[in-house]
Amino acid sequence: MQSAAALLFTTQLTHLAPIDVLILVLYFAIVIFIGFYVKGATNTSEEFFLAGREMSAWIAGLSFVSANLGSLELMGWAGAAYQYGILATHWYWIGAIPAMLFLGIVMMPFYYISKTHSVPGYLQLRFGEGARGLAAASFAFMTILMSGVNMYAMALVMKVILGWNISFSIWVGAITVAIYVMLGGLRSAIINEVLQFVLIWAGAALIPILGLVEAGGWTNLKAQIAANTGSTEFTHMWSTLGHFRDNPMGVHWTGIVFGLGFVVSFGYWTTDFLVVQRVLSANNLRAAKMAPVIGAAFKMAVPFIVIVPGLLALAVLKNPDGSVLHLVGENAVNAAHPYSYNEVLPLMLIRYCGPGLLGLGITALVAGFMSGMAGNVSAFSTVWTYDIYGAFLNKKASDKHYVFMGRLSTVLGMLVSILTAYLVAHAASIMDYVQALFSFFIAPLFGTVVLGMLWKRATKAGGFWGLAAGTTSSIGMWLYTTYGPASALSRIALSADAKPMAETLYRALWSWLICVGVTIVVSYCTTPIPEAQLAGLVYGATPIPDDGSRGLFQKPIFWAIIVITVFFILNLMFF
């Protein structure tokens, strides 16, 4: 996302044929139709905010993984794959799979049986109103800003690829999303996320397929990348992580395993309400446990349509004279190097897809952006209505009033997002700050939630002050590395050879440890919560109900073991 700003400096890449426009228009038509169609089944707050808790494991699972599979994600990580090689895959595998399985098998029973409506709602049950207020306010604020950033990024990408007017893209995208989320709430958002998942694969899978045909298979691709870059480190996931200076990302395996694989990943996948909300819509405990396992299985396949195109670009993109085409960083785009890393996916799309398929690819990107916005806005309206408005401003309103507030906050949230999008359009650096803001909360929140679920002795004061200390320390470290001396990065990331990516991972690790440490110390200094009050909220104080699995093949743990086994095999294959 950060280098999307650089796209401003390039020229329009292509244009749409009438058949491409037809494909795009068909998508918009079905999206709006779905909004009107499900409105009739969206009358109560449970239906509006949690899709009536009637989604099957497959729908909740696909929606769970799709909510994270936005276009910024696709384009950004395809660019990262070009820049850093196959190391970018860590964000899809170790940076997602273990955490998703942990959510399904260990944490989901507590979220589900506590009947909470949201993650801040769980914090209220476990740690009281203080922790809920802090988590809800920060989440609502960040989510709505992210929606605006997403909106602006979509407009920018459409301007660069197709030459569309920025305001046109912002308003068309925003109005469409506002209509279908306002009408159908989470149900609408989930249906569209499932559609988007199918569309993304339909629109993007041809690129790696045709690319591998052109390159002559994986082995030849590796050889061509080594020849073009003069290095073999672009196609190894682990063997170059022994030292910060041995890999293009400037990270160490401890940062990947503990910072990314444990803290960042677990923080995002287990406590970010945007994704957890999808699983809470499951129709029973077994479906709620299976949904993240199904999501993890599909998540493992995503590098095929994201990372492989980035790697292929290193091998097959050529200048008209036959020399290797070098993509550059956002600040280095000029007449000699007209394309930046972030344009990898559109460049590869244009390389292989003519009229019709191009429209499908663009529709997939638009669907991804709109789903991202819908995910943010639906999560925002839920947290706003339940955890801010209903908890602090108007506690005794009717269910009908809360549904009205949900619809109203969807529209207002979208308007704030549009405002943010225009703000970002005038100061692109705001995007970096919004992303940094998000990183402040995720790691400490995971510390608070996981201690709350697994440790009976954690007290309300411990939870609140742990969360506050973790968040404050994360902000402090970010200020230190951003505005402090040059040595600040090496202190936080433990090496003079560390690069900014490593800073994010180690900052998350330290802020999580501080959160956990403060929670433990404060908890031991304060009066424990009687065990009777922890029933349904904490491991050891809660009899986990039978999830209804009959036979081995119905058991979520069985499928989780299959997924984690494939995960290990894949990591060994690309070691």
Next chain:
Amino acid sequence: MAEGTGRGERLSIWFFVGMLTLVYGLVLAPYGAWEWIGNHEAPTVLNNLHPTFWWGSLMLIFGLFYTIKFRPGKV
């Protein structure tokens, strides 16, 4: 029950998935055939493999399967 769209609704979420891919297949496969037969291929890499026709056909089959399997009224 129509899965995913609400209790009492007739259209399943998978029906929407099938319909969208079916319609896209119906647009892409004939267009790809026209490109192939009439030598109107766009100047893309590997256009000799006729990806629009084959990909469109694949979407058509996928869409047809889901549309029929999850058609309204089928229990």
